[in-house]
Amino acid sequence: MMASAWSPEVIATHGLKPDEYEKILQILGREPSWTELGIFSVMWSEHCSYKSSRLHLKKLPTRSKLVLQGPGENAGIIDIGQGYGIAFKIESHNHPSFIEPFQGAATGVGGILRDIFTMGARPLAVLDALRFGPIEDAQAGARNARIVEGVVSGISHYGNCFGVPTVGGETVFEPCYNGNPLVNVFALGIVKQDEVYYGKAIGTGNPVIYVGAKTGRDGIHGASMASAEFTEDSQQKRPNVQVGDPFMEKLLLEACIEAMRTGAIVGIQDMGAAGLTCSTVEMASRVGTGMEVELDNVPQRETGMTPYEIMLSESQERMLLVAEKGREHEVFDVFRKWGLEAATVGVVTDTARTVVRHHGVIVADIPSRELADEAPLYDRPHTTPYRVHPVERLTPVPASADLTADLRTIVSSGDMCSKSWIWEQYDYTVRTNTMAGPAQADAAVIRIKETGTSVAMSLDGNGRYCYLDPREGTKLIVAECCRNLSVVGALPVATTNNLNFGNPERPEIMAQLVASIEGLAEACSFFEVPVTGGNVSLYNETLGTPIFPSPVIGIVGLMKTEAPVGIGFRSEGRDILLLGGLGECDEVRFGGTQYAKAVLDDLWGLPPVLDMAFEKRVQQAMRQIVAEGLAESAHDLADGGLAVALAESSFPNGIGARIELDSDLLPEFLLFGEAPSRIVVSTATPERIQQIAAELFVPVIRVGVTIGGHLEVRNRNLPLIVTEVETLRLPWAGALEEKLESRR
Amino acid sequence: MKIGVVVFPGSNCDHDAWYAVTHNIGHQAAYIWHDSTKLGDVDAVILPGGFSYGDYLRCGAIARFSPVMSAVKSFAAEGGLVMGVCNGFQILVEAGLLPGALLRNAGLRFICKTVGVEVATTNSPFTHAAQQGQILRVPVAHGEGNYFAEGRILDQLEAEDRVAFRYTEPVNGSQRNIAGILNEGRNVLGMMPHPERAADPLMGSTDGLAVLRSLASAVVVAK
Numbered sequence: 001m002m003a004s005a006w007s008p009e010v011i012a013t014h015g016l017k018p019d020e021y022e023k024i025l026q027i028l029g030r031e032p033s034w035t036e037l038g039i040f041s042v043m044w045s046e047h048c049s050y051k052s053s054r055l056h057l058k059k060l061p062t063r064s065k066l067v068l069q070g071p072g073e074n075a076g077i078i079d080i081g082q083g084y085g086i087a088f089k090i091e092s093h094n095h096p097s098f099i100e101p102f103q104g105a106a107t108g109v110g111g112i113l114r115d116i117f118t119m120g121a122r123p124l125a126v127l128d129a130l131r132f133g134p135i136e137d138a139q140a141g142a143r144n145a146r147i148v149e150g151v152v153s154g155i156s157h158y159g160n161c162f163g164v165p166t167v168g169g170e171t172v173f174e175p176c177y178n179g180n181p182l183v184n185v186f187a188l189g190i191v192k193q194d195e196v197y198y199g200k201a202i203g204t205g206n207p208v209i210y211v212g213a214k215t216g217r218d219g220i221h222g223a224s225m226a227s228a229e230f231t232e233d234s235q236q237k238r239p240n241v242q243v244g245d246p247f248m249e250k251l252l253l254e255a256c257i258e259a260m261r262t263g264a265i266v267g268i269q270d271m272g273a274a275g276l277t278c279s280t281v282e283m284a285s286r287v288g289t290g291m292e293v294e295l296d297n298v299p300q301r302e303t304g305m306t307p308y309e310i311m312l313s314e315s316q317e318r319m320l321l322v323a324e325k326g327r328e329h330e331v332f333d334v335f336r337k338w339g340l341e342a343a344t345v346g347v348v349t350d351t352a353r354t355v356v357r358h359h360g361v362i363v364a365d366i367p368s369r370e371l372a373d374e375a376p377l378y379d380r381p382h383t384t385p386y387r388v389h390p391v392e393r394l395t396p397v398p399a400s401a402d403l404t405a406d407l408r409t410i411v412s413s414g415d416m417c418s419k420s421w422i423w424e425q426y427d428y429t430v431r432t433n434t435m436a437g438p439a440q441a442d443a444a445v446i447r448i449k450e451t452g453t454s455v456a457m458s459l460d461g462n463g464r465y466c467y468l469d470p471r472e473g474t475k476l477i478v479a480e481c482c483r484n485l486s487v488v489g490a491l492p493v494a495t496t497n498n499l500n501f502g503n504p505e506r507p508e509i510m511a512q513l514v515a516s517i518e519g520l521a522e523a524c525s526f527f528e529v530p531v532t533g534g535n536v537s538l539y540n541e542t543l544g545t546p547i548f549p550s551p552v553i554g555i556v557g558l559m560k561t562e563a564p565v566g567i568g569f570r571s572e573g574r575d576i577l578l579l580g581g582l583g584e585c586d587e588v589r590f591g592g593t594q595y596a597k598a599v600l601d602d603l604w605g606l607p608p609v610l611d612m613a614f615e616k617r618v619q620q621a622m623r624q625i626v627a628e629g630l631a632e633s634a635h636d637l638a639d640g641g642l643a644v645a646l647a648e649s650s651f652p653n654g655i656g657a658r659i660e661l662d663s664d665l666l667p668e669f670l671l672f673g674e675a676p677s678r679i680v681v682s683t684a685t686p687e688r689i690q691q692i693a694a695e696l697f698v699p700v701i702r703v704g705v706t707i708g709g710h711l712e713v714r715n716r717n718l719p720l721i722v723t724e725v726e727t728l729r730l731p732w733a734g735a736l737e738e739k740l741e742s743r744r
Numbered sequence: 745m746k747i748g749v750v751v752f753p754g755s756n757c758d759h760d761a762w763y764a765v766t767h768n769i770g771h772q773a774a775y776i777w778h779d780s781t782k783l784g785d786v787d788a789v790i791l792p793g794g795f796s797y798g799d800y801l802r803c804g805a806i807a808r809f810s811p812v813m814s815a816v817k818s819f820a821a822e823g824g825l826v827m828g829v830c831n832g833f834q835i836l837v838e839a840g841l842l843p844g845a846l847l848r849n850a851g852l853r854f855i856c857k858t859v860g861v862e863v864a865t866t867n868s869p870f871t872h873a874a875q876q877g878q879i880l881r882v883p884v885a886h887g888e889g890n891y892f893a894e895g896r897i898l899d900q901l902e903a904e905d906r907v908a909f910r911y912t913e914p915v916n917g918s919q920r921n922i923a924g925i926l927n928e929g930r931n932v933l934g935m936m937p938h939p940e941r942a943a944d945p946l947m948g949s950t951d952g953l954a955v956l957r958s959l960a961s962a963v964v965v966a967k
Binding site: 153156160161162163245246247248250251338339423424425426427428429430431432434435447449561562563 | 753754756757759760763764793794795797798799800853854855856857858883885887938940941943944945946947948
C-alpha cells in the first residue's frame with residue numbers, strides 16, 4: 001500500500017483539521033492511503049459524525065414506555081399497539097437543494113424513505129418543511145422563485161412516483177434563506193414489531209450483498225459539501241448533487257420488504273450520505289464485527305472508477321445487506337423478480353476491521369469502531385446567541401389605519417397565504433389512508449389499516465422566534481406541535497427533529513444551537529414526547545450570513561380512527577369559543593409576530609411567553625373536547641394570532657364569524673398577538689366545553705358566533721375588522737401563484 | 745366473484761384497489777404479476793394507478809408490451825370487464841384498447857385534488873348503479889390526464905354514448921372535459937379519477953363506490 005504523507009492542502013480539502021489528521025495517524029499507526037483519507041473525510045464530516053452537536057444532543061430525553069427504538073438507528077420506532085410500530089424520522093437536504101433544487105429535493109425524499117424501509121417499515125406518509133428566500137426579494141427574488149418551483153417539483157416527482165402521500169408540511173419565506181433554502185423531509189412508516197430490521201453485520205462468514213442501482217461518480221463528497229459554508233463558487237459543486245430515480249426506489253422498497261419476509265436477511269442498511277463507506281463501517285461497528293469488501297464486485301455505472309470514487313459515491317437507491325450464509329439465493333431470487341441488481345461484494349469477519357480491496361489489492365484497512373465511534377467530538381465554545389435586532393422597539397408600534405387591510409396583507413403574505421399551489425402537486429391521497437391531508441386540520445392524520453387506529457403528525461418551526469430567543473423559541477415550537485396534535489384529538493407521543501443552524505465554529509452560532517437543544521430537551525421532557533432521532537444540518541451560511549436558527553420539530557400522536565376535527569367553520573349560528581382565553585401581549589412580545597413581519601417589515605423583541613403547565617392543561621382539555629365529539633371545528637392560534645385564526649377558519653366553507661371582545665389590549669396586540677395556548681372552537685354544545693375547561697382550570701371565553709359569508713370583529717363595540725370572507729379569501733388563495741407568476 | 749388487480753413494476757395504487765375491493769365492497773381480489781401470461785380465475789380486471797415501468801418514454805408506453813397485457817387484450821376481446829384507473833387508463837390507451845391519448849396536464853403540473861365527476865352514461869357495466877348526471881366527488885392525482893383525441897373520434901365517442909365521466913369543471917385541459925371513456929364493446933373503461941380512493945367514509949367521500957359496485961354487480965349478473 002502507498003504510504004506517503006499528504007500535504008496540508010490535501011488534508012484541508014478533505015475537511016480534516018490538523019489534529020483530526022493526527023488522530024487518524026494514531027488509529028492507523030501509519031499514514032492513510034488515498035482511499036482511507038477519503039473514508040475518514042466523509043465519516044468524520046459534520047454531516048455523518050455530528051461532531052459539534054453530539055455532546056449536546058445527549059441532553060435530549062429519548063425514552064418512554066412507547067419508544068421501541070431511540071436515536072442511533074436509521075429511524076426511531078414507537079409502539080402503536082397490537083404488535084405494530086411506526087418508524088419515523090426527518091432528514092434535511094438543504095445544501096443540494098440550493099445547488100440543484102429539483103434533484104436536491106427529490107433525493108432528499110428518497111433518502112428519508114430508504115431510512116424508513118431499511119427498518120422493514122412500509123412508508124405511509126411524508127411531510128416537508130421548506131424555507132426559501134422571499135419571491136419578492138429585489139435581488140434574489142427570481143432565483144428564489146426558481147428554487148421554490150424546483151424543490152416543489154422535485155418532491156412531487158419523487159414522492160408521487162414512489163407512491164407515498166405527502167400529507168402536510170409548512171413553507172416559510174425569509175431573506176436569511178436567500179442563499180440557503182431549507183428542505184427538511186419527514187417520513188413515517190408502519191412495521192410489525194417482530195419484523196424490524198437493523199443495520200447490523202452479524203455472523204462471521206455471512207455474505208455482504210449490494211442491491212439496487214449501480215454506483216456512479218455522482219454525489220462524491222456530498223456529505224463533506226453539507227459540512228461547509230457556501231461561497232461564491234458553490235455553484236460549481238453541482239456534480240456533487242445526486243440524481244434520483246423514484247421508480248428504482250419503489251422497486252427497491254417492494255424487493256426489500258419481500259426479501260425480508262424470506263427470513264434470509266440478518267441486517268440491512270441504506271447507502272445514503274457517504275454511500276458504501278458509511279454502510280459498511282456502521283453495520284460492522286454497531287456489533288463489533290468487521291467486513292471485507294472487494295470493489296470489483298460492486299455494480300458500476302461507469303468504467304475506470306477508482307476505489308476512492310466507489311467508496312465515496314452517493315449514487316441513490318442502493319442498499320447493503322447481510323444475508324444468512326447459504327441462503328443468498330433466496331435474496332437473489334426476490335431481487336431478480338423485481339429486476340434489480342444484486343451482488344455479493346464481501347463477507348462479515350471477526351476482525352473488527354473494515355478491509356477494502358480493489359482488483360484483489362487492499363486499498364483500505366481501518367478498525368471499524370474507531371472510524372465510526374471515535375470521530376472527533378467537540379465542545380465548541382459558545383457565548384451568547386447571535387442577534388443584531390433590539391429587544392425594545394425604537395419607536396412605539398404605530399396605530400393601524402385599517403386593521404382589515406392589515407389582515408388582508410398578512411393572509412396574502414408568503415408565510416400565511418394558501419400553499420395549495422404547492423400541495424396540489426403532491427399526491428396526498430394515495431394509499432387510501434389520508435383522513436386529514438394538507439390544510440384540512442391542524443395536524444395531518446392517517447389511519448393505520450393494520451391496527452384500526454390512526455396517527456397524527458405535525459411539523460413545525462419558527463425561525464423568528466428562535467432567533468429572538470433560541471431556547472424559548474424552540475419550546476414554543478414543541479408546544480405548538482403538541483397543540484396541533486391535540487386539536488385533532490391525538491395524544492402526542494414522540495418527537496423527531498431537524499436542527500438547521502449556521503456555522504458552529506462561531507461561538508455566537510454555537511450558542512444558538514446549544515440553547516435550542518436545551519429548550520428542546522426541556523419541552524420534550526415536559527410534554528412527554530421523547531426524541532427518537534433526527535438530523536443536524538450546520539454551516540447553513542452564505543458569505544458569512546447565517547440563517548435564523550431553524551429547528552424543525554416533527555411530533556407524532558396517536559388517536560382512535562374517526563373523522564378528524566377540521567379547521568373550517570361548518571355551520572352558521574354556532575358558538576365560537578376561545579379555549580385558553582385572550583392571551584397576553586405587549587410591545588416586546590409583539591416583535592416576532594407575523595404582523596411585525598408582514599405589516600411593519602420589522603423584527604425586534606422576544607417571542608411570546610409560554611407557560612408549559614398551562615399549555616399542557618389547554619391541550620388536555622382540547623383532547624377531551626374532541627373525544628366527546630363537542631367541536632365542529634377547531635384551530636389553534638399561531639402565526640398571525642386571533643385574527644388570522646378566524647380568517648383561516650372562515651375560508652374552507654365560506655362561513656364567517658361575528659366576534660365581540662372585551663379587552664384592554666391595543667387592537668393590534670389583541671388581534672395579531674401570538675400568545676400560545678389558545679384554540680378557536682366552534683360548537684353546538686358550549687356548556688359542556690365550559691365544564692371541561694373549568695375542571696382543568698383553563699379559561700374559555702365565548703367570543704362570538706358563526707355567520708354566513710362575513711367576518712366581523714369588535715372590541716367593546718368598536719369595529720376592528722369588517723369584511724366579506726370572500727374578499728379576504730381570494731388574495732389568500734391566489735397570492736403564491738401570483739408571486740411566482742410575476743417572476744416568470 | 746374475484747377481481748384481478750394487475751401489478752406492474754411501479755404500480756402504486758394496486759394495494760388501494762385490492763383494499764377497496766376486499767374491504768369496501770366485500771369481494772375477493774387477487775394480484776396478477778405483470779409477467780404472467782394468464783389472468784387466472786378472475787371475473788374482472790383492474791389496471792391500477794401508478795408509474796408502471798417508471799413511466800419512462802411515455803406513460804403506459806412500456807407497460808403495453810408487458811406479457812400480462814396480451815392476456816388482458818384476449819380477456820377484453822371475449823367480453824371480460826377491464827377497468828383502468830389513472831395509469832391504468834394511460835396503459836389502455838397505449839395498448840389500443842381505448843382511443844385517444846393522455847397528454848400532460850394543461851398547467852404542466854401534477855394535480856392532486858378531489859373534483860366533481862359527472863356520470864355521463866349509466867349504460868355500462870361500470871356505471872349502471874349510478875344515476876345519469878350524478879355528480880361524484882372523487883380524487884384525481886396525475887401529471888398526464890389531459891384527454892386528447894381527434895374531433896371525429898370525440899364526436900363518435902359522444903354519438904355512441906361512450907363518454908363515461910366528465911369533469912364538472914376544467915381540471916387538466918381534457919377535451920370536452922372527458923374524465924373517462926368506454927370501448928366499443930362497453931366492457932373496457934378507462935378513467936383518470938380514482939374511485940378506489942373514494943370508497944370509505946373515512947376518506948371523505950364514498951362516491952367511488954358507485955363505480956366499484958356497478959362493476960361487481962355486473963360480474964355477478966353476467967355469471
